[in-house]
Amino acid sequence: xxxxxxxxxxxxxxxxxxxxxxxxxxxxxxxxxxxxxxxxxxxxxxxxxxxxxxxxxxxxxxxxxxxxxxxxxxxxxxxxxxxxxxxxxxxxxxxxxxxxxxxxxxxxxxxxxxxxxxxxxxxxxxxxxxxxxxxxxxxxxxxxxxxxxxxxxxxxxxxxxxxxxxxxxxxxxxxxxxxxxxxxxxxxxxxxxxxxxxxxxxxxxxxxxxxxxxxxxxxxxxxxxxxxxxxxxxxxxxxxxxxxxxxxxxxxxxxxxxxxxxxxxxxxxxxxxxxxxxxxxxxxxxxxxxxxxxxxxxxxxxxxxxxxxxxxxxxxxxxxxxxxxxxxxxxxxxxxxxxxxxxxxxxxxxxxxxxxxxxxxxxxxxxxxxxxxxxxxxxxxxxxxxxxxxxxxxxxxxxxxxxxxxxxxxxxxxxxxxxxxxxxxxx
Numbered sequence: 001x002x003x004x005x006x007x008x009x010x011x012x013x014x015x016x017x018x019x020x021x022x023x024x025x026x027x028x029x030x031x032x033x034x035x036x037x038x039x040x041x042x043x044x045x046x047x048x049x050x051x052x053x054x055x056x057x058x059x060x061x062x063x064x065x066x067x068x069x070x071x072x073x074x075x076x077x078x079x080x081x082x083x084x085x086x087x088x089x090x091x092x093x094x095x096x097x098x099x100x101x102x103x104x105x106x107x108x109x110x111x112x113x114x115x116x117x118x119x120x121x122x123x124x125x126x127x128x129x130x131x132x133x134x135x136x137x138x139x140x141x142x143x144x145x146x147x148x149x150x151x152x153x154x155x156x157x158x159x160x161x162x163x164x165x166x167x168x169x170x171x172x173x174x175x176x177x178x179x180x181x182x183x184x185x186x187x188x189x190x191x192x193x194x195x196x197x198x199x200x201x202x203x204x205x206x207x208x209x210x211x212x213x214x215x216x217x218x219x220x221x222x223x224x225x226x227x228x229x230x231x232x233x234x235x236x237x238x239x240x241x242x243x244x245x246x247x248x249x250x251x252x253x254x255x256x257x258x259x260x261x262x263x264x265x266x267x268x269x270x271x272x273x274x275x276x277x278x279x280x281x282x283x284x285x286x287x288x289x290x291x292x293x294x295x296x297x298x299x300x301x302x303x304x305x306x307x308x309x310x311x312x313x314x315x316x317x318x319x320x321x322x323x324x325x326x327x328x329x330x331x332x333x334x335x336x337x338x339x340x341x342x343x344x345x346x347x348x349x350x351x352x353x354x355x356x357x358x359x360x361x362x363x364x365x366x367x368x369x370x371x372x373x374x375x376x377x378x379x380x381x382x383x384x385x386x387x388x389x390x391x392x393x394x395x396x397x398x399x400x401x402x403x404x405x406x407x408x409x410x411x412x413x414x415x416x417x418x419x420x421x422x423x424x425x426x427x
Contacts, residue, residue: 032382038381039330043344050369059302064366071351072096090124092231092350094236094372098306100339100346103242103309106324107342109291113169114274115254117267118172122183124164124321125190126292129164130157130192130299133362135310138202138218138303146221147215153222154300159295162289164190169288173281178327179288194315206309213312224305239301246297250280251335253290256351263287280414295321323349325380327383348373 051061073093075081081089086131106123134157134276141149167186171177197204199213204217229235254260265273266283273279298320303310330344331337348370 002046037342041078041376042330042380043379046373049376050372052370053372054365060232065371066368068348068351068369070405071349071353073350074347084234087263091229091233092193093233095353096343096346096350097232097236097240098346099349100342101243101305102298102320103323103327103345104247104339105294105301106320107208107331107334109294109298109328110324110328111252111331111338112254112263112294113287113291113332113368114328115267116263116283117262118169118284119180120121120165120183120288120291121180121325122168122186123185123291123295124170124323125183126161126295127164127321128190128194128301128318130161130189130316130372131303131310131315132197132204133157133160133296133320134300134303135215135218139216139309142219142221144221149219149222150224150304150357153304155296157300157303158293158296161292161294161299163292165288165295166285169285172399173284179284191315194310195312198312198315201398216313217311218304222304223308224301226313234306237301237305241304242301244299246294247335247339250338252295254335259283259286295324323374326378330377345370345374377419 054061054064069075070089071092073089073091073096076086076089076093106127109126110120111125132152137153137156138149141152145150164186165183168177168179168182171182172179195213196202198215199205200211202213205398206212206214208216223231224237224239225236226237228325249417254263262273262278262283263286265276265278266280270280273283299363307314327338327341327345330341331339351371
């Protein structure tokens, strides 16, 4: 029984109450347990390895991590933190959740492709296209009603990201082009197109700042409402709820819809899916469209929530698409895991910013600590996949050996019968 058959059998038996005692259910339980434990162990090992690097540079890893933790704002959750320290922690936690808002969606854009057997490295380009459209619409149509303006900008950015990702899906379905190559190329096209749009004299450059390569500011009616903190100091807006809602949509889509079933089937084995009557090419295109839509919404939430404009330097230096890959891998391509991993990376990005680092800690070291942890996590997750493959192969080999029928001792039996016959003849 392959992985797909086990998963489908487990889902079917859950509805009949027989899941608690079936081998398929035990397999699903072990897979679910590993899906929780492996990311935790991976994260701990990544922090330990990064701590060794910090120690090798002559710094104290404990004080470094303490400074980062305080910078994330997570100490706001401790009831004994009060006064000015609590106010500072609240502001830092708001920044952490702002970072996590878009990381959740970009992570889902990568995770959905992974579930369909595709590697969407184009999250950066899809996000960039969404930024261009969101800042254009957000800074225009000043007389539009606020709610309609916000919805219009978010939907338009989602459609732009979907269209951009759909190019890679169409190329793969029509010509078999590898989506890794096509999405990487599309990333650079989107980045340099964005630089052209907002450069000096560009079509979307702010006309009131002729010497600065920046877009126009989002109008007040298109800004997302802030529900925690100050609206003038990047307080937490309602975008976090939109991201969480879309994470729920992702879970329902991948587990409870026909499209999700087809995507998972294609991800397990495209040839078997095609033999079963699933249009593999159409599934690839649909998956990439949805991935691009997630990334486009992430861009819109950033622009309408707290950025409000974009510089050409922002487009060239943004790394959110590549953080999304680490988020999806660490989250095991699940909705809940992606949300947790996004909060972790949001905390790292906030905690390692210059304004949150204690003066006793080397800011250059901490600045690159997030990249080190990200790389270690990707390495460990990849190694985990390889290890699980080897373990599975070993189990299959042991099962095959156990199923072999035992050899009959034919030679000794014949010898014994011959010896017995000889003795009878002599007597």
